[in-house]
Structure formats: structure tokens, C-alpha cells
Amino acid sequence: MTESVLxxxxxxxxxxxxxxxxxxxxxxxxxxxxxxxxxxxxxxxLAAMGSFAVTIGTGSVALGFLxxxxxxxxxxxxxSFASLGLGQSQVATGFVLAILCxxxxxxxxxxxxxxxxxRLPLLPVPxxxxxxxxxxxxxxxxxxxxxxFILIPGLWFFVFRTQPGLMLRGIGESPAAAYVRxxxxxxxxxxxxxLGGALAGLAGPVYSLSVKAGWKGSISxxxxxxxxxxxxxxxxxxxxxxxxxxxxxxAFLQWxxxxxxxxxxxxxxxVLQVAPFPLMILTLLLVNIGKTEWMERLLxxxxxxxxxxxxxxxxxxxxxxPAALGKNFDEE
Amino acid sequence: MATGKKNPxxxxxxxxxTHRPESPQDFVPRIGRGKESAKxxxxxxxxxxxxxxxxxxTSLVLLATGTSPVSAFSNIIAGSIGGKTIQDVLVAxxxxxxxAAGLLYTFTAGLWNIGIEGQIVLGGIATTWxxxxxxxxxxxxxxxxxxxxxxxxxxxxxxxxxxxxxKTFGGVNEIFGGLGLNxxxxxxxxxxxxxxxxxxxxxSMSGTLPFPESMWMPTITPQSRLALIPVALAIIAFIITGLxxxxxxxxxxxxxxxKNPRSSYILGIPTWQHMTGAFALCGALAGIAGxxxxxxxxxxxxxxxxxxxxxxxLMVAMLASxxxxxxxxxxFFFASLAVGSIQLPIVLKLDSSLAGVIQGTLxxxxxxxEGVKRKFLAxxxxxx
Numbered sequence: 001m002t003e004s005v006l007x008x009x010x011x012x013x014x015x016x017x018x019x020x021x022x023x024x025x026x027x028x029x030x031x032x033x034x035x036x037x038x039x040x041x042x043x044x045x046l047a048a049m050g051s052f053a054v055t056i057g058t059g060s061v062a063l064g065f066l067x068x069x070x071x072x073x074x075x076x077x078x079x080s081f082a083s084l085g086l087g088q089s090q091v092a093t094g095f096v097l098a099i100l101c102x103x104x105x106x107x108x109x110x111x112x113x114x115x116x117x118x119r120l121p122l123l124p125v126p127x128x129x130x131x132x133x134x135x136x137x138x139x140x141x142x143x144x145x146x147x148x149f150i151l152i153p154g155l156w157f158f159v160f161r162t163q164p165g166l167m168l169r170g171i172g173e174s175p176a177a178a179y180v181r182x183x184x185x186x187x188x189x190x191x192x193x194x195l196g197g198a199l200a201g202l203a204g205p206v207y208s209l210s211v212k213a214g215w216k217g218s219i220s221x222x223x224x225x226x227x228x229x230x231x232x233x234x235x236x237x238x239x240x241x242x243x244x245x246x247x248x249x250x251a252f253l254q255w256x257x258x259x260x261x262x263x264x265x266x267x268x269x270x271v272l273q274v275a276p277f278p279l280m281i282l283t284l285l286l287v288n289i290g291k292t293e294w295m296e297r298l299l300x301x302x303x304x305x306x307x308x309x310x311x312x313x314x315x316x317x318x319x320x321x322p323a324a325l326g327k328n329f330d331e332e
Numbered sequence: 333m334a335t336g337k338k339n340p341x342x343x344x345x346x347x348x349x350t351h352r353p354e355s356p357q358d359f360v361p362r363i364g365r366g367k368e369s370a371k372x373x374x375x376x377x378x379x380x381x382x383x384x385x386x387x388x389x390t391s392l393v394l395l396a397t398g399t400s401p402v403s404a405f406s407n408i409i410a411g412s413i414g415g416k417t418i419q420d421v422l423v424a425x426x427x428x429x430x431x432a433a434g435l436l437y438t439f440t441a442g443l444w445n446i447g448i449e450g451q452i453v454l455g456g457i458a459t460t461w462x463x464x465x466x467x468x469x470x471x472x473x474x475x476x477x478x479x480x481x482x483x484x485x486x487x488x489x490x491x492x493x494x495x496x497x498x499k500t501f502g503g504v505n506e507i508f509g510g511l512g513l514n515x516x517x518x519x520x521x522x523x524x525x526x527x528x529x530x531x532x533x534x535x536s537m538s539g540t541l542p543f544p545e546s547m548w549m550p551t552i553t554p555q556s557r558l559a560l561i562p563v564a565l566a567i568i569a570f571i572i573t574g575l576x577x578x579x580x581x582x583x584x585x586x587x588x589x590x591k592n593p594r595s596s597y598i599l600g601i602p603t604w605q606h607m608t609g610a611f612a613l614c615g616a617l618a619g620i621a622g623x624x625x626x627x628x629x630x631x632x633x634x635x636x637x638x639x640x641x642x643x644x645x646l647m648v649a650m651l652a653s654x655x656x657x658x659x660x661x662x663x664f665f666f667a668s669l670a671v672g673s674i675q676l677p678i679v680l681k682l683d684s685s686l687a688g689v690i691q692g693t694l695x696x697x698x699x700x701x702e703g704v705k706r707k708f709l710a711x712x713x714x715x716x
């Protein structure tokens with residue numbers, strides 16, 4: 001009995017990770033193309049509110065999801081227009097949009113705040129759902145979670161095994177070389193930034209129509225998710241599979257925080273909820289430290305055998321961003 | 333380490349006010365004003381265009397919710413500078429102005445100190461710690477207040493140094509390091525309020541036990557919330573920042589580091605020292621902002637001690653293009669908006685986040701207008 005409870009809670013961890021995975025994969029696509037979309041936090045809130053309002057207004061969950069994707073795409077369009085079209089800083093535009101969209105979500109969302117709304121139903125896969133443990137974990141989920149399962153290998157295949165995926169990596173890594181080879185760098189950057197935004201925007205409806213169904217304004221508990229998604233994108237080293245692992249790790253740690261809560265009565269709930277953040281800083285440190293000058297010097301001083309071992313660990317942890325990330329490219 | 337040759341003079345070729353429009357990937361701070369009047373007219377026209385389009389967009393948002401923009405805007409004005417609440421505007425201006433002054437250092441050094449929110453929190457925590465340690469010693473309240481504010485500055489500074497060290501020695505981007513540290517600071521604050529520093533009896537969201545009234549920062553009248561010392565401190569912070577940034581070698585080198593860290597390093601400017609220095613100075617001012625909230629506004633530590641002032645200050649510095657006097661004025665304007673919208677939920681049944689919508693739209697419009705202006709000028713140049 002207790003065993004099945006454990007599987008059900010772990011299944012809920014997979015579900016809680018689904019919106020983070022959508023956001024992280026969306027950001028990964030955008031950053032692979034060289035566009036840093038810093039607006040994630042506000043954009044997810046606005047998409048969550050907007051899709052909830054649309055679903056209540058029209059009664060259609062599908063239209064809700066569509067509006068979430070549209071909101072994500074339009075915010076990404078503003079970021080990419082400001083940088084690709086007007087030559088402004090991606091960090092500046094993204095940061096302002098992160099704050100603006102959050103306030104916009106709270107302001108426009110106050111009429112629908114606290115209203116009852118639909119929730120995505122679980123769709124158990126026939127036969128497969130009866131497999132012990134695995135059936136509960138992977139085959140008794142809602143459609144959004146299934147989509148997140150399929151997206152991870154799908155995006156990996158697209159980025160690393162297809163011709164357009166190669167081009168995507170090219171425009172983020174070395175736009176000049178891609179341009180010389182006849183790739184329309186700017187147009188593709190717009191395309192992937194907006195596609196990535198639409199994908200990340202879906203995280204909003206997945207929250208407001210499934211994981212944390214409803215819209216509760218500033219106490220929805222969604223503020224901060226977008227910043228986490230940005231950090232996980234780095235942790236994921238711009239690699240879809242590693243990024244997804246980061247999202248699962250984060251969701252697992254948050255769940256662990258809730259489980260440990262009764263065991264540590266002196267610690268308020270909010271403290272355990274932020275437990276993943278120091279870990280996030282630590283991982284960012286581990287991901288980046290191998291590249292710093294003093295680390296290289298330190299390594300050079302180590303005995304040869306030890307150096308090999310340490311280097312191997314650092315190489316595994318290491319993640320190099322797309323070389324042209326955040327930089328604008330002038331086609332002239 | 334990494335100092336290279338000692339070079340007491342700033343390198344040639346790096347002067348105030350020169351900025352490279354071809355490197356827009358960094359948010360380029362501009363200190364110093366353009367001289368030609370034609371340029372000034374164009375600047376003013378684009379600025380005006382940005383403000384008008386921001387107002388138009390906000391009006392559309394208001395109309396979408398079925399509110400008359402005129403009544404919303406006039407309510408905000410009446411609720412801020414229009415009435416007795418002008419004192420509340422100044423109370424809100426102090427932390428915003430202190431944080432914005434701090435950000436002038438980090439922006440000049442080319443750094444995005446998003447961790448400023450946590451630095452304000454740590455300032456509040458350190459101040460509360462110092463007050464708690466000293467409130468029963470029987471020392472003069474003035475000595476206690478001065479020491480507590482210094483503790484706040486140190487707390488904020490240390491938290492900023494953490495982000496700075498992560499950036500310079502750990503290779504962790506200051507945006508993500510800072511964001512992570514913000515969440516950690518909030519958690520630390522909550523843990524202290526609900527744990528070691530909880531009120532006798534029951535811990536609550538209303539914060540720690542208030543300090544004895546004799547140790548509150550004196551206000552202008554017993555009923556008022558406004559104290560003059562914080563206002564004076566914020567003004568002094570701006571004066572010192574202005575002098576340091578535009579009248580000293582330190583400011584000049586900081587600008588060089590901000591424009592191009594690599595060539596500054598090659599030219600012999602101790603690069604990482606200047607970066608961490610900018611972090612430390614910014615953190616100290618943010619810490620003082622937190623100290624002001626604790627000693628003169630709330631008289632205790634509360635869970636939302638930073639109240640988003642750090643993020644708002646980032647917007648202030650961006651809107652003011654990192655210039656000193658405009659930053660002071662923009663901070664005042666933003667504080668008026670925030671205070672003016674407090675009564676919106678009661679009067680017009682609107683969410684008070686309208687202030688944030690107006691501020692955000694305004695900054696976004698200015699960023700976009702700056703880009704359009706650059707395009708326009710480039711085209712004009714090409715046409716000549």
C-alpha cells in the first residue's frame with residue numbers, strides 16, 4: 001500500500017515538472033538561436049492568467065492553451081524585435097518585460113481571481129497503465145505531462161540529428177559563418193525565439209489549468225518559476241535532455257521539501273520551498289568554475305593523475321553557452 | 333591576482349560620455365550629456381513620443397478593464413503628490429533612491445546587479461541583528477542607530493560581494509547568481525522571523541517584536557511616518573555617487589571596465605577589483621536602504637522588508653539612463669506612482685499593480701524609442 005502511495009507522489013513530481021520542462025525547452029530553443037529571453041517569469045504568469053481567463057470565458061480548454069502559446073509568442077516577439085530589429089539590449093528588454101508582464105497579469109487578472117475553473121483530466125493509457133509502478137508513473141498522467149515526455153527526446157532529435165537543427169545551432173554559435181553560407185540568420189532567429197516563446201508560454205496554461213489549477217493573483221505561487229526556468233536552462237547546458245533532468249531534479253527537491261516539512265516543525269514551509277536555490281547556485285558554480293582562469297592554474301599545479309580525474313569531473317559538469325548568445329548580429 | 337601592471341592613470345582614449353552604439357548587447361550606461369542642441373531636440377522628441385505611447389498603451393489596458401483612464405490617472409495624482417500623502421511619497425522615495433544610487437556603480441561597471449533585492453533584505457536583517465544586540469545595553473539611542481545602520485550597510489555589502497565573487501571567481505553570471513541569492517535572502521529572513529527572532533508566544537507574518545520606541549528614528553511630527561535623516565542620507569548618497577562617478581579616477585576606471593573589461597585589463601586597470609568594488613558599494617547602499625526600512629518605517633523586521641524596491645530601482649536606473657540627477661527624479665516619480673495607486677482598490681476597485689503596469693510600460697517604451705532613434709539617426713546619416 002505505502003509503495004503505491006510513493007509511486008503516486010512520484011507521478012505528481014513528474015506532473016509538477018511538466019510546465020518547467022516546457023519553459024526550459026522553450027528557452028533552450030531561443031538561446032540556441034542566440035536570443036536570451038529574460039522575460040520568462042512575467043510571461044509565464046501572464047500566460048497562466050490569460051489562458052485561465054480565456055478558458056473560463058469560452059469554456060474551451062484548447063483555446064486556453066492556444067492563448068497561452070500566443071502570449072508567450074508575442075512577448076518573445078517584443079524581445080526579439082527590440083534586439084534584432086532595434087539593436088537594444090536583450091537583458092534590458094527582457095528584464096522590463098519580466099516585471100511588466102507580472103504586474104499586467106495581476107492587474108488584468110483581478111476579475112477572474114479565485115473563480116472555479118476546469119482542470120485537465122488524467123488520461124490513463126489503456127493496458128500500459130496496469131504495469132506495476134511504471135504504469136502509475138508514466139501512463140496515468142494528464143495530456144500536458146505526456147506532451148512533456150514526448151518533447152524531450154523530440155527536441156533532442158531535432159537539435160542534434162536534423163538539418164534545421166544544425167542550422168539552429170549554427171546561428172547561435174557562429175552567425176557570421178551561417179550567414180556567409182546563405183542562412184537567413186535574422187529571420188531564423190525571429191522564428192526560433194518566437195517558437196521558443198510559444199512553447200514556454202504553454203507553461204502558463206499547464207499551471208493554471210492543471211498543476212496549480214486556477215488563478216489566485218499574487219498568491220498563486222507562480223512568481224519565481226520563470227527565473228528558475230532560466231537557471232535550469234543554464235544548468236542544462238542548452239541540451240534538451242540535461243535541461244529536462246534539471247527540471248525533474250528541481251521538482252523532486254520541492255516535493256522533498258514538502259515531505260520533510262512535518263519532520264522539521266521549527267522550519268517554516270517557505271524555507272524548505274527555497275531549498276533548491278542554494279543548490280541551483282552551487283550547480284551554476286560547478287558548471288562554470290572549470291572555465292575560470294584560477295581554476296586552470298590550480299589544475300596545472302596538481303599531480304598528473306589527480307589532474308586527469310578532476311578534469312574529467314569538470315568536463316562532465318561543464319556547459320558552454322552558444323557563443324553568440326545575447327549578441328546582436330548585423331547582416332550588413 | 334590578475335592585476336597586471338599598476339597603472340595610476342586612466343588609459344588614454346577612454347573618456348567620459350563616449351559610448352559605442354555598435355555594441356548594444358550590453359545595456360550601455362551614459363553618464364554625461366550630449367552638447368549639440370539638435371541632438372537634444374531629437375532626444376526630447378523621442379522621449380516625448382515614448383511617454384505618450386506608454387500613456388496610450390496604459391489607457392488601452394484601463395479601457396479593456398472598463399475603467400476611464402482619466403479617473404484612474406487623476407486618482408493616482410490625487411493620492412500621491414496632490415495631497416498630504418506627499419510625505420508617504422518621500423518615505424517610499426528613500427529606499428528606492430538609495431538602491432538606485434547603488435545601481436549607478438554596478439551599471440557603470442557593466443554589471444546587472446539583480447541581486448539588489450536580496451542585498452536590501454540582508455541590510456534589514458543585519459540592522460535588526462545589531463538593534464537586538466544593543467537595545468538593552470542602555471547606550472544612547474543615537475549611537476545604537478548609527479551602529480545599526482553601519483551593520484546594515486555591511487550586511488548588504490557582504491551579500492553583494494558574494495554575488496561579485498561568484499561572478500569574478502566562479503564564472504556565475506551575476507543575473508543568475510543574484511536571483512538565486514535573492515531567494516536565499518528571503519528564506520533566511522522568514523526563518524529568522526519564524527524561528528530565532530520570533531515574537532514571544534507566537535511567530536507571525538507581522539514580523540519581529542518592535543524595538544523600544546526610544547530607538548525609533550525620530551519623525552518630523554509624532555503622527556507622521558516621515559523622518560528627515562533617511563531623506564538626507566539618500567540625498568548625500570546621490571551627491572557622493574555623482575562626485576565619485578564623474579569626478580574621480582575611480583569613476584573613470586569603472587566606466588572603462590564597464591565599456592570593455594578586456595581592453596581595460598590589458599591597459600592595466602585592475603578589472604575584477606573594480607567589479608567587486610562596484611558590487612560592494614552598491615550592496616552597501618542597498619543595505620542602508622534596508623536599514624532605513626527597519627529603523628524608520630517598520631521599527632522591526634517584516635517578511636517583505638525589501639518590498640520589491642530593488643527591482644523597481646533597476647527600472648529607475650534604466651529609465652534615467654544611469655544618470656545621477658535623472659535617477660533621483662525618476663525615483664521620485666516612481667514612488668509617487670506607487671503611493672498614488674495604493675487607494676485604487678478602494679476607490680475604483682482596481683488592483684494596485686496598475687502602478688507597476690505604468691512603470692513597466694514607460695521603461696519598455698523608452699527602451700524601444702531609444703532603438704528607433706538609433707535606427708532613425710543611422711538612416712539620416714546614411715542619407716546625407
